[in-house]
Amino acid sequence: MMKTIARPLAAALLAGVSLCAQAVPHVFLVQNSGWMEPFYSDPKSPFKPLVAALAGSVVQPGDALVLASFNQAREGAPSPRALLSFKAGEEPVRARVAHAIASLDTARKPGGAALADTDLGEAVRAATGQVLKGQPGIVWLVTNNRNSPNNDQATAIRNREFYALIHGGDAITKALAFPLRMPVAGKHYSANGLMVYAFAVGPQGAAALDALLASGRIAQVITEPPARLKPLDRDTVRLAPRRVVNAPGVSFTSDARGVLRADVAPDARTPQARIEWYLENTMYPYTISSATLSARSLLAGESRPIALDTQRVRALAPGQPAPLGSSMALPVAQIPDKWSLAALKSAGSAYVLPGRIELHLADQELALSQAFRQRMAALFPGDPLPDIFIPPARVQASTAVLPVEVRVHYGMGPLLALVGALLALLALLAVAAWALARPRKVQVTVDEEMRTMRGRAGTTQAIHDRHGEQVAQLKTTLFGHRLLDVREGAQVRLGR
Structure with missing residues (x-):
């Protein structure tokens, strides 16, 4: 049945756009x-207008886009049904999507007036399996969050099946939910809220979704914070440095990328630093009811445990940081000496030692935060959503990785001293070369006849008498002249 219902959607995508490796495609359901x-x-x-604005904000030039409506597939009425597929270019995406959904209305079952049922799982499986075919991408699901295939009134059970697909399926790498306040009233029903899901397929899809969050493109349309559904076993907390104690020449800061920067003076030799942090829960909307903490650092190729003041965290709500003290070993033995080649290459800038801090949470117990429950009750009154927005029981541990850059700042003094020494050596060599190349004048007396001879340092030349016979040799050095191989009985001397 899946191949039958998904083929129109997949065919529309493959006919209209190509899934290139560089751009991550978007599928809007x-x-x-x-x-x-x-x-x-x-x-x-x-x-x-929300659907059009969201698509216009997140889809960038070069991205593939597929827009489809969905309910529940019936014989003669496939679902999802493709409305639009193209590769984003100069024409505004928002306008194209708005035009494509302008005439979209509630669907009815074939052969009657009854309104169509809903199968959220069917739609997601069609998008991830048949359209993307397991390749990286982002699936956006816009729904009122009532899952009722075949008009099943047990929406709580059906929703649990939907969440099992999200948490248990390997196709979805990252899942976020954006609950929105949207009071509307129709002829048959009324509603207070709408749910927008973002499902990232594959690591590349997850990276693209993270980039969209960081860029603020989603927040331009949806100002509510996203509720994380998956993963719940990594990047669950964040460490923000407060201050460093008893470590002269060492300071910690966090940059915009979330990388912890340890700025170290080149003469810092303190082997341990006491660092006080803020521990932040990044798993909105979950409160970490209880967890056991452990940490270690991997810096300059060395793996060392980090001693924490407390090994237990309790009732850590999202957005409410808790203080955490620690004692951390610094890689002082790996810091290059200021006269080393590595230090001289980094003069005036910083020598960087990359690494990371790993914070592990064991025996992790999560609970839906009360603030989120209250908000869901207001948006979806009488809906079982808060009761099923629960992480799987198997998620009992998580690891948060904090990238670290140890930056050793070297001044220009050693480099300038070395450059000065090199210049002095070059000057000395230049003087020596000049001295070697300069002809030296010397007076030589042969048979009481004084002659003036010239020779460069390192040369040897013959001395002849008035008959043309060699009587000696004159050797010239940097330090003067001397006679060699003087013939016996010859009257040869230096000077007069």
């Missing part, structure tokens, strides 16, 4: 089953 009736019939509904 817009629910149009009976439960969505107020979002379509209310003349003041911001539902369609």
Whole structure:
């Protein structure tokens, strides 16, 4: 059945765009089953403008986009149904999406007036498996979050099945939910809220989703913070440095990329530093009810444990940092001496030792935060959503990795001293070369006849008498002249 319902959507994608490795494609699934009736019939509904604005903000030139409506597939009525597929270029994406969904309305079952049912899992499986075919991408699901295939009224059970697909399936690498306040009233139903899901397929899809969050493109349309569904076993907390104690010449800061920078003076030799942190829960909307903490640093190729003041965290709510003290070993033995080649190459800048800090949470117990429960109750009154927004029981541990850069700052003094020494040596060599090349004049007396001879340092030349016979040799050095091989009985001397 899956191949039958997904083929129209997959064919539309493959015919309209190509899934290139460089750009991550986007698949937008817009629910149009009976439960969505107020979002379509209310003349003041911001539902369609929201979809168009979100697509226009996140899809960039060169990205592939597929827009499809979905409900539940029936014989003769496939779902999802492709509305638009193209590769983003100069034409505004927002306008194209708005035009494609302008006439979209709630669907009805074939052969009757009954409104169509909803199958969220069917739509997601079609997008990830048949459209993306397991390749990287981002699937956006816009829904009122009522999952009722075959008009099943047990929406809580059906929603649990949907969340099992998210948490247990290997296709989805990262999943976020954006609950939005959107009060609408229709002829048959009314609603207070809408849910937008973002499912990243593959590590590249997750990286693209993270980049969208960091760039603020999603926040330009959806100002509410995303609720994380997956993963819940990594990057669950963040360490923010407060201050460094008893470590002269060492300071810690965090940059915009989330990298911890340890700025170290070249003469710092303190082997241990006491660092006080803020421990932040980044798993909105979950509170870490309880967890056991351990940490270690991997710096300059050395793996060392970090001693924490407390090994237990309790009731850590998202957005409420808790103080955490630690004692951390510094890689002072790996810091190059200021006269080393590595230090001289980094003069005036910084010598960087990359590394990381790993914080492990064991026996992790998560609970849905009360603030989130209250918000969901207001957006979805009477809906079982808060009760099923629960992490799988198997997620009992997590690891947070904090990239670290140990930056040793070297001044220009040693380099300038070395350059000065090299210049002095070059000057000395130049003087020596000049001295070697300069002809030296010397007076030589042969048979009481004084002659003037010239010779360069390192040369030897013959001395002849008035008959043309060699009587001696004159050797010239940097330090003067001397006679060699003087013939016996010859009258040869230096000077007069």
